[in-house]
Amino acid sequence: MASEPRTRDDYVHFRSIGTRWADNDIYGHVNNVEYYAFFDTVINAWLIDEGGLDIHRGTTIGLCAESHCSYHASVAFPETVDAGLRVGKLGRSSVRYEIGLFRAGQDEPIATGWFVHVFVDRETRSSTPIEGRLRDALQRLLVASPEVTS
Amino acid sequence: MASEPRTRDDYVHFRSIGTRWADNDIYGHVNNVEYYAFFDTVINAWLIDEGGLDIHRGTTIGLCAESHCSYHASVAFPETVDAGLRVGKLGRSSVRYEIGLFRAGQDEPIATGWFVHVFVDRETRSSTPIEGRLRDALQRLLVASPEVTS
Amino acid sequence: MASEPRTRDDYVHFRSIGTRWADNDIYGHVNNVEYYAFFDTVINAWLIDEGGLDIHRGTTIGLCAESHCSYHASVAFPETVDAGLRVGKLGRSSVRYEIGLFRAGQDEPIATGWFVHVFVDRETRSSTPIEGRLRDALQRLLVASPEVTS
Amino acid sequence: MASEPRTRDDYVHFRSIGTRWADNDIYGHVNNVEYYAFFDTVINAWLIDEGGLDIHRGTTIGLCAESHCSYHASVAFPETVDAGLRVGKLGRSSVRYEIGLFRAGQDEPIATGWFVHVFVDRETRSSTPIEGRLRDALQRLLVASPEVTS
Numbered sequence: 306m307a308s309e310p311r312t313r314d315d316y317v318h319f320r321s322i323g324t325r326w327a328d329n330d331i332y333g334h335v336n337n338v339e340y341y342a343f344f345d346t347v348i349n350a351w352l353i354d355e356g357g358l359d360i361h362r363g364t365t366i367g368l369c370a371e372s373h374c375s376y377h378a379s380v381a382f383p384e385t386v387d388a389g390l391r392v393g394k395l396g397r398s399s400v401r402y403e404i405g406l407f408r409a410g411q412d413e414p415i416a417t418g419w420f421v422h423v424f425v426d427r428e429t430r431s432s433t434p435i436e437g438r439l440r441d442a443l444q445r446l447l448v449a450s451p452e453v454t455s
Numbered sequence: 456m457a458s459e460p461r462t463r464d465d466y467v468h469f470r471s472i473g474t475r476w477a478d479n480d481i482y483g484h485v486n487n488v489e490y491y492a493f494f495d496t497v498i499n500a501w502l503i504d505e506g507g508l509d510i511h512r513g514t515t516i517g518l519c520a521e522s523h524c525s526y527h528a529s530v531a532f533p534e535t536v537d538a539g540l541r542v543g544k545l546g547r548s549s550v551r552y553e554i555g556l557f558r559a560g561q562d563e564p565i566a567t568g569w570f571v572h573v574f575v576d577r578e579t580r581s582s583t584p585i586e587g588r589l590r591d592a593l594q595r596l597l598v599a600s601p602e603v604t605s
Numbered sequence: 606m607a608s609e610p611r612t613r614d615d616y617v618h619f620r621s622i623g624t625r626w627a628d629n630d631i632y633g634h635v636n637n638v639e640y641y642a643f644f645d646t647v648i649n650a651w652l653i654d655e656g657g658l659d660i661h662r663g664t665t666i667g668l669c670a671e672s673h674c675s676y677h678a679s680v681a682f683p684e685t686v687d688a689g690l691r692v693g694k695l696g697r698s699s700v701r702y703e704i705g706l707f708r709a710g711q712d713e714p715i716a717t718g719w720f721v722h723v724f725v726d727r728e729t730r731s732s733t734p735i736e737g738r739l740r741d742a743l744q745r746l747l748v749a750s751p752e753v754t755s
Numbered sequence: 756m757a758s759e760p761r762t763r764d765d766y767v768h769f770r771s772i773g774t775r776w777a778d779n780d781i782y783g784h785v786n787n788v789e790y791y792a793f794f795d796t797v798i799n800a801w802l803i804d805e806g807g808l809d810i811h812r813g814t815t816i817g818l819c820a821e822s823h824c825s826y827h828a829s830v831a832f833p834e835t836v837d838a839g840l841r842v843g844k845l846g847r848s849s850v851r852y853e854i855g856l857f858r859a860g861q862d863e864p865i866a867t868g869w870f871v872h873v874f875v876d877r878e879t880r881s882s883t884p885i886e887g888r889l890r891d892a893l894q895r896l897l898v899a900s901p902e903v904t905s
Binding site for chain 4: 471477492531532
């Protein structure tokens, strides 16, 4: 089921992401695949900047288990996209992010999606608990009453 | 809900997609975003080769309305991915594809996903019926009893 | 021959380009290919914003004839890159851009490169003169004594 | 200076690279940036498959020092590109590859380029000699009389 309508107010953290020439596909707008690149970017920047995730040498890494996107409107290079982020569910070793993408100055999203990270040991790839500064950072994005989802 | 387990036998058409150097991310495997690039590629190649879709000058184009992927295992450059494709639902102007990605020689997918195309007029972006050779090509991918999905 | 050393002062226009998660390759830094995506982005954004290039419907489009990059240092997501742009040579229907990429707060480039655009008719792909607002915009980036190049 | 004309006969090794939907840009053909992704792919696949390069755990890695491409003709998804590879110069710790990209069934390249790898220690990033199986693999691509280049 497509996500229910949302607005900027529904998200906790925002990151501006500039589009690039190659994001536009043959039909003239940012290709659907790039929306997931925006998800990856707003999520991991938060984990690094706020959660202390060390993507180069840390023992814990986040792997994507599932992702989804509903497309509501288009955007095209050279526009900038504002990516809104919140956490819908924070488990022991996994987290479900909810993302909204917005054109500058618009309150209704061009796309809404979600993304599940499972944190694992970099070497063994077995799941590891989300703790300390990382959990704190995710907790700050947690919304009280997340959407009901399938 | 994550997709139920599937095998190669569940798909109708296959396309081999070579991975590229840049598909590997910092964690050493093909990044989750690229899986959607594989979806786009197997789908559109079918539409062009079998459905007669003219992406350069045709009046009808396919826009992505929704997509989803469940990640079961990893793959890394320089491996080749076999993308399996079938149609779960064929409507008047929209189609839901189901995709499975497989490593060479393996019967269980590394990822399963789905992707909804809405066909629209290139200029007005209003929905247009799927007809003629395009419908025939999609019909050939249609499975009798598609998965029950949210 | 690799480009001679340059600094920020050698460029006329700058655009900040945020890196993305997937820019990092398996070795942990932005992949060499993405540098060219940054070139494309700073160049085309200028052509659109300042030169009035209509990439959707205009009769004139710019095609890349040749490009080059010398890599001096690395950068990694989530850093931001400042792309400096100037024009080294402005011909009748072609233009040679020179680009420098900088990490925030640094005066020495992580990479220097150049890129040749030939402007052509969108349909016939025959070369067309650079005129009017487009030429004006490129003229403003022209440097008096460009580097001697091969 | 643009590279001199070449044909398939000028290259030693070939790899077929399937184009992807997103390779096409707004002008309907594979974007110039992707050509470098093809370079990266044919080169690194050779290093891994023939040279024994372990991109995941090996102590030696190859970093791009310089690259170049001259564009002669276009190609579009869903076409396949044949990437021809040879080595023009093999130094102590660096190698210069020369690459030609061809459309299926055509003898004249759509693009010719070159790419310089410097091999370094993964941790210290200081240059390391090219030895053993890796040197053997590169030696097999070496052409007797490489092009004269700037």
